[in-house]
Amino acid sequence: MGRPLTKYVAGICVALGVSVLAQQPVTLFTTQDYRKDQDRWADPAYYLHNTARELTDMQVDNRFGQKGSGRDQYDIQSPYPFKTSMEHYQAWLKRANGGSRHTLATLPDWDGMWNAGATWLGSNNIQASTIAAALTPQYREYYVQQVKAEAEGRHWWAASYCLPDGFIRGLTRAEQFLVRPNQVVITSDMLSGVNVRWVFTDKGHRPEAQQFPQWQGESIGFWDGHALVVHTNQLHAWNATHSMFEWSDQMTAVERYERAGNELRMEITLYDPVAFVQPLHATITYTRATGDERPVFSTCSDTNGPSSNIFTGPDGITNERVKGDPGYWDPNDARPWATHYAIGEKAQQRR
């Protein structure tokens, strides 16, 4: 008598369980095909309220598919009315009456080593959904592909492959500002390389016919009193990694740096009509180091080894890999992370 009843109750429980599961909205962690979830990509619940950093660390922290903190501490939309970075730059130049002329004696003192403070550009305390919502449909899809891979531990980080970190990550590590009358040089010890930006304050951008994408872009600037305003264009399309966004080679930026006591306060507005729904904005406060901190010149290949395309052959002669060779690195691959993610996605489809 007891056994049929037990079976009956168990059957109801299973049915209820299946029913409850069927009603659960699909998430990044349960989806069979994230490309079919477009209507959920800007919903915090799709990512279980995880921040970008929480998704990146999820597999390593052994918390795959767990609910996140829901922290979303930044307004990432630009507060300015400008449609383009050049419109923005020119408006600020006009407001500064054409810019301040300085000699070495009148330039501000920005000597020393500076440590960057918290920013959403460093992937902390910003929900993945907030970033997704700021991107155009194509770049939103790229983003969801990236965060799914990151959450599953299929990380693609540029420096892992001895590729440049790119413009965005360099901002979060700027350490020295060498101020001269004709330029400001910004350097960053990136651990796997050294970033250098030259901000020319005595000239404009190179003629359009001579422009080309560069890892740090080309920067020009002017002084507004003791504040430095910078315009950057010619940026190489790249990926900020760590569950952040991709940008196109149309991205441009306006930055403003000004010292306040022991802090150097920076704000940046990013314009990219291809990748962003509207201009994005971030602030970073650099604090002057008080200890004996010194930058180190580093190269990724110090521990990762030399270029994968150049190798020493068994005959001792330097040789190079070409397309089709094992280990070949394709310099024509504009989105190498997508190639990396596709390998994992194909493996998942085979399972």
Next chain:
Amino acid sequence: MKTLAAVILSAAILAIAGGAQISAHHSHAMFDTSREVAITGTVTNFVYRNPHVFLFVDVKDEKGQVQEWAVEMSNISNMERRGIYRSTFKTGDTVTVKINPLRDGRAGGNYTSVTTADGKTLD
């Protein structure tokens, strides 16, 4: 490839909780952060370079066979903050290193702490 258990004479599974999270220039997905293993052996080399410092340690297994373990550490700035300098390890030093081992069982891992030849534990 020998299994982790067979290779390490002095290994001890110490903790289940995730190990220390150290900022890295590459993914740590290849390390098993749910396990911490201690290896004791002799330093063969200490590579003090960015982006990652490496400590190489010869470890004997129960059959007396020696295998070199590659212990990945953090970058130079982080090492200095932890009091680990180029002079901290010398070839021939006996050390005990706690690591999150490579998931596939090869002789390598990401360090969480190290006990030097003179008995100091640094993490």
